[in-house]
Amino acid sequence: MGAPVRRVVVIGGGIVGLAVAAELAARGDRVVVLEKEGHWAAHQTGHNSNVVHAGLYYKPGSLKARMSVAGNASMTAFAREHGVPVEVCGKLVVATSDDELPRLHQLAERAEANGVPAKLISADEAREHEPEVAAVAALRVESTGVIDFPAVCAALVGQLIGRGADLRLFSPALGIRTAGGRVQVATPQGVVTADALVNCAGLHSDRVARMAGLRPKATxxxxxxxxxxxxxxxxxxxxxxxxxxxxxxxxxxxxxxxxxxxxxxxxxxxxxxxxxxxxxxxxxxxxxxxxxxxxxxxxxxxxxxxxxxxxxxxxxxxxxxxxxxxxxxxxxxxxxxxxxxxxxxxxxxxxxxDGSLVDDFLIETGPGQVHVLNAPSPAATCALEIGRHVAGLV
Known part of the structure; x- marks a missing residue:
C-alpha cells in the first residue's frame, strides 16, 4: 500500500504560495490554497519589476545564491513550456566612476563563485550594448531576463486546477489552531482542516506564523x-x-x-x-x-x-x-x-x-507547519526552487 494522501493548506496566493502548492499537488497531496484577495498575485508578485535574476549579488552558498542560479533556468524553462512571455536579454551592471571599480570586480568574483555567467567589459564594450550609458567599466550578465510573473501564476493555477486543487479567493486566515495532530484554519467561509500548513503570506507571513503559535525570530x-x-x-x-x-x-x-x-x-x-x-x-x-x-x-x-x-x-x-x-x-x-x-x-x-535585515530566505518550521518568513527579491525568480524545497520540508 502507498502512503496515505495528505491534505495540505497553503496560505498565500502569490507566486511562492502557488509554486509550493503546485509542487505539493504534483507529489500527490490534496492541496487547499487560501488567498485573501480576489485574484492571484495581488501584491508582491503583481507589483515587481518582472526580472528573472541571475544570482550574482548573493552570498555564495546561501539559499538565494543557489536558488537564483537554479531558478533562473527553471523559471525560464517553465515560461517557455507554458507559453508565458520571457526574454533572456542580459543586463549591465555599470561602474560610473573609478572608485566603484573595486566593488565591480568584487561583484564579478561573486558571480563566478555563484556560477553566474558574467564578464567584465570596457566602457566602449558597454556602449555597444547601451549607447547612452555612462560607464568606466561594466559587468555583462548574460542570463538575466524579463518575464510576466502574473502570467506564470496563471499557468500555475492552471496546473493546480488540473490536479484537483481547492483554490479559494477572498479567503483570509482568521485563526489557526492544532487539534488531534491536525491543523485548522478559520476562514470567512468556514474551517479548513488539514494535515499540514504552509505559510506563504508574504507581507503578513510573520502575523500568520504568530497566529499559528510560532514565535518567529524576525518581523x-x-x-x-x-x-x-x-x-x-x-x-x-x-x-x-x-x-x-x-x-x-x-x-x-x-x-x-x-x-x-x-x-x-x-x-x-x-x-x-x-x-x-x-x-x-x-x-x-x-x-x-x-x-x-x-x-x-x-x-x-x-x-x-x-x-x-x-x-x-x-x-x-x-x-x-x-x-x-x-x-x-x-x-x-x-x-x-x-x-x-x-x-x-x-x-x-x-x-x-537588532535592526539587521534578514539577508537570505528565511523558512521556519513547527509541528506540521512550514513558514516562509522572508522571501523578497529574488523570490519570484526562485519560486519553483522554493516550491521544491518547501514541499520537501512538508
Whole structure:
C-alpha cells in the first residue's frame, strides 16, 4: 500500500504560495490554497519589476545564491513550456566612476563563485550594448531576463486546477489552531482542516506564523519601492537592463532601468518605509501597521544606522528631479521631463530585533507547519526552487 494522501493548506496566493502548492499537488497531496484577495498575485508578485535574476549579488552558498542560479533556468524553462512571455536579454551592471571599480570586480568574483555567467567589459564594450550609458567599466550578465510573473501564476493555477486543487479567493486566515495532530484554519467561509500548513503570506507571513503559535525570530517591515517609466519618445535611451554597482553597506540595490517585454522602460525602485503593509502610496496609512513598526526595536536601530540614506530616499520619493538625477548617473540623457509615474510595489522585508535585515530566505518550521518568513527579491525568480524545497520540508 502507498502512503496515505495528505491534505495540505497553503496560505498565500502569490507566486511562492502557488509554486509550493503546485509542487505539493504534483507529489500527490490534496492541496487547499487560501488567498485573501480576489485574484492571484495581488501584491508582491503583481507589483515587481518582472526580472528573472541571475544570482550574482548573493552570498555564495546561501539559499538565494543557489536558488537564483537554479531558478533562473527553471523559471525560464517553465515560461517557455507554458507559453508565458520571457526574454533572456542580459543586463549591465555599470561602474560610473573609478572608485566603484573595486566593488565591480568584487561583484564579478561573486558571480563566478555563484556560477553566474558574467564578464567584465570596457566602457566602449558597454556602449555597444547601451549607447547612452555612462560607464568606466561594466559587468555583462548574460542570463538575466524579463518575464510576466502574473502570467506564470496563471499557468500555475492552471496546473493546480488540473490536479484537483481547492483554490479559494477572498479567503483570509482568521485563526489557526492544532487539534488531534491536525491543523485548522478559520476562514470567512468556514474551517479548513488539514494535515499540514504552509505559510506563504508574504507581507503578513510573520502575523500568520504568530497566529499559528510560532514565535518567529524576525518581523516583517514593509518597504515601498516606487517606479517611474520613460515617456515613449525617450524609450530609445535604454535597450535592456542597466543597474548601478550596489553599495554593500546599504540594504537595497539602488534605482535601475529595465526595458519590459512590451517595450516600456521602467525606472526604480527607490526604498521608503511604507505606512501600511500594503501601502502603495504615501496616503495609504494603517495606524495599526505604523504602531507595529514603531513598537519594534529593530526599526529604530535600522533608522539610526541608515538615517542619511533613509532621508535621501524620502527626498527622492518626493522629488521627480532627484529621482531623475539618480538615473542620470547611469544614463546622463535622462531628465525629470522623461519620467511619468508607474506605480509602486511593497517589499516584505524581514528584520531582526537588532535592526539587521534578514539577508537570505528565511523558512521556519513547527509541528506540521512550514513558514516562509522572508522571501523578497529574488523570490519570484526562485519560486519553483522554493516550491521544491518547501514541499520537501512538508
Amino acid at each position: 516583517i517591515v514593509p518597504f515601498r519601492g516606487e517606479y517611474f517609466e520613460l515617456r515613449p519618445e525617450s524609450r530609445d535611451l535604454v535597450r535592456g537592463l542597466i543597474y548601478p554597482v550596489p553599495d554593500p553597506t546599504l540594504p537595497f540595490l539602488g534605482v535601475h532601468l529595465t526595458r519590459m517585454l512590451d517595450g516600456t522602460v521602467h525606472a526604480g525602485p527607490n526604498a521608503v518605509l511604507a505606512l501600511r503593509r500594503e501601502g502603495y502610496r504615501w496616503r495609504d496609512v494603517s495606524p495599526a501597521d505604523v504602531l507595529d513598526v514603531a513598537r519594534f526595536p529593530g526599526t529604530w536601530r535600522l533608522a539610526r544606522r541608515f538615517a542619511r540614506t533613509g532621508a535621501e530616499e524620502v527626498l527622492r520619493s518626493l522629488s521627480r528631479k532627484r529621482f531623475a538625477a539618480s538615473l542620470a548617473r547611469l544614463v546622463p540623457a535622462v531628465t525629470a521631463d522623461d519620467l511619468v509615474p508607474a506605480g509602486a510595489g511593497v517589499r516584505a522585508q524581514a528584520m531582526l530585533p
